Amino acid sequence: MTDITLSPANSPSRNWGRIALRWLLFTLLGLFALFYLMPLFVMVTTSLKSLEEIRTGSLVAFPREVTFEAWRTAWSGACTGIQCEGLRPYFWNSVILAIPAVAISTILGAINGYVIAQWKFKGANLIFSLMLFGCFIPFQVVLLPMARMLGMMGIAGTIPGLIFVHVIYGIGFTTLFFRNYYVSIPQELVKAAKVDGAGFFRIFWSIFLPLSLPIIVVTVIWQFTQIWNDFLFGVSFSQAGTQPVTVALNNIVNSTTGVKEYNVDMAAAIIAALPTLLVYVVAGKYFIRGLTAGSVKG
Amino acid sequence: MKTSVFAAVSAIAVTCAMPAVAEPQAEVLHWWTSGGEAKSVAVLQQEFADNGGTWTDMPVAGGGGDAAMTALRARVLSGNAPTAVQLKGPAIQEWYEEGVLADISAVAEAEGWADVLPASIAGHMKCEGTWCAAPVNVHRVDWIWANADVLEANGIAMPTTWDEFNAAADKLAAAGITPLAHGGQAWQDATVFEAVALGILGADGFKKAFVDLDMDTLKSDGMVAVFDQMRKMRGYVDDNFSGRDWNLATAMVMNGEAAFQIMGDWAKGEFLAAGKAPGEDFLCASVPGDGFLYNVDSFAMFNVDGDDKKAGQDLLSKLIVGQNFQKVFNLNKGSIPARVDVALDDFDSCAHLSAKDMNESSDNGSLLPSYAHGMALRGAQSGAITDVVTAHFNSDMSSADAVNMLADAVANSM
């Protein structure tokens, strides 16, 4: 941690300048905060209005009368097809899909990063390059061949199938994160441990893993966000009964010829985003710490 | 693995009786997910259940079925096709050519579909002579909706020619009312475009241009006139139309901000939901010109294994075209039944008009498929046309340039 502020001066004559500068600083930060909060403001206020008020009033204004009806509907009453049970049934699909997918891709990323950063062998860099390039493949490209593959593997339309897809396309980024983190750990550590007779897994388990909490947090946040918010894979590789929450949200929000209930749309949108929001609020601090530890010495 | 998962899924869905042998079974992929539409499908599910069937719902909304079609491709490629899929227009024949559609001729013949469906609509349900899809409804696309009070206050009657429309629009604009409520999304631009094209080119010209893709018609002076009228329409739209959802445009008509909207009859549902009465608060009429542009929703059955699913397909096909479902569904959805022998007593005046016009058009050959809603052409061609229409509407491109671009785009899409 460094100790640097815009005005370190101690002399009283510069106090006024210092106070003015602080005010400027807070004004700027406040303005930025307003910019970032604007869409959330629109979503929250709309979700608290009645449909009547939305039809007649301004879309960007405080509600005249607050009602939580839309939230209840979004959670347990909105139609996502024939069933009008809201987002609730789909929420669980997303949970049992996201947790294993995040866990597996993180573990694979950790072990891959460990090998690439610390157990260099000929071609390791090439493999890393190929994996990284894989991060950039647009997902629209892989949909059709992937569907074929899942069919051949017999996991089409299932939750395990979706987990598989997310793990495959998550490996690139998780490996990148862990590799950049582990590469800053001195090679001498591994050498010394080897002299002491520790093996490959032993070194990983008792030396590297305990050091990895910050980067694990970063990876988990990144992966959870990507997987929870995914729509394209969710809609393509699911079938009735395995659709994740984003697909249900889309069903509520995006019908073409039905009557639009914007308040329910917005409430559903916020509900669907709650887990990721929660992760950012709770783990945000560790996120910065993890990044501090991980990405600088790339 | 696949079967066990499927069993698990259906076990979740069926919480009632033990499955008997060949109990009808259907996983249905559709994009009717919002209130009114969903209720309409629920009617079908109820009937299906009443006849001993088990319905597994697979709704995917978005982009007028784009997302559902994405899911469908993935499902078919993975060898795990849904039992029944909401499909329409030439897409039915395209899927048939891929060899993945089931033949439902047995049901169709037993039920005598050929006798109760208008010939041009029945044509869409057939693939090389066999029946391969079941029609649900007929949406009319070439409607013009109007706010009754606004028209009366300005002394305007429903226009019957485009010149009348232009005169009325100029008058409204002078009075400070937006003449045309419109949402600037490609499909909405295309909806207005085809309504204008039907009026100016006439039924024959429309068919040559948008069904046969006749190059001479696409490059004709008539087409230039169509784009000229589109340029006028652009002037009748308010400044903020870009990206607006169609229902917000409908709301503008409802609250008197705008006078007219050109949109299919699903707009009626929006008026009714707001408690407006047809003929009193809002008016419906066909757009200037002769003809009837239809948008028919239908279900196609995919090749699946298992007697229970095949039984499900037969039962579903039968119920979809059945009198009862056709009536109840279309009352909810704003459209009219595809079969012509359904009593329309409970329907409103707009639906009566629609049914009358459909029968007349069917007799004189002006019952035509909507290109904007994927009934007339395959996706690549209709998409190419829409690209030009929307590019012209949203820029200051000249009509002559637009016509040349149209011909090039259609040629390039082949």
Next chain:
Amino acid sequence: MTEWLERHIPKMVLAPSFIAILVFVYGFIAWTAWVSLTRSRLLPKYEVEGLIQYERLFASPRFDTAMMNLFIFGTLFIIISMVLGLLIAILLDQKIRTEGVLRTIYLYPMALSMIVTGTAWKWIMNPGLGIEKMVRDWGFESFSFDWVIDPDMAIYAVVIAGVWQASGFVMALFLAGLRSVDGEIIKAAQVDGIPNWRIYSAIIIPSMAPIFLSAFIVLAHLAIKSFDLVIALTGGGPGYATDLPATYMYAMAFSRGDIGQAASSAMVMMAVVFAIIVPYLYSELRVKHD
């Protein structure tokens, strides 16, 4: 035997991931390349027909627009997100008491998918509903903010929403970077009476070069994959003024049943990615040789 095992364990551990990437990324790219040479429509076909799809692609004015948009959007999105992210990170680094709250506010957009925020942005940017109307209602009648409905400006509106979503994440990267600069050097500089802005511009920011690279890779990846953003905000409109290669490809493959065409546009996109990522990898891996 155990020695052999010990020597080869790292490779064996890496092998499954590597094989998976080989098949599911490079195998699929090869598949796409193949399909781009066919006349595949609704479903993929495998009879090679030559370069017809590429000819169609380059004859399509819409794809021209999409590539141009990718260039404009990508450049602005990356630069503005970086500048804004860095600026906010520096401001936040001034011992702000409310840092935790502010940081979360700046960071949360990354947690939301655009399916969620698209409608809100659409309203905010719509001149008749959002900011323009609000400011005019306050009495500033001449105020105008109508980018989203102007075909020439709409892509910049997309940039705004994109920056909103990603800049917080970049801010986090830079904040982390600022916090890990060696404190001794800065103290020494302060003792020498060097002004703060000089400390930032001459010492701290240059030492964060690797972060700029990380931020660049994350942003470039988001820019190229931008899809939800455009679909939710403008639907590609007005007209097709905000089409990007990713939305073009999706429209061809899934709404138009023109898979061959989609595959050819995908290959062009991959070429762009290749041109961006290879220099990065080069610089990234060169460091390792010293």
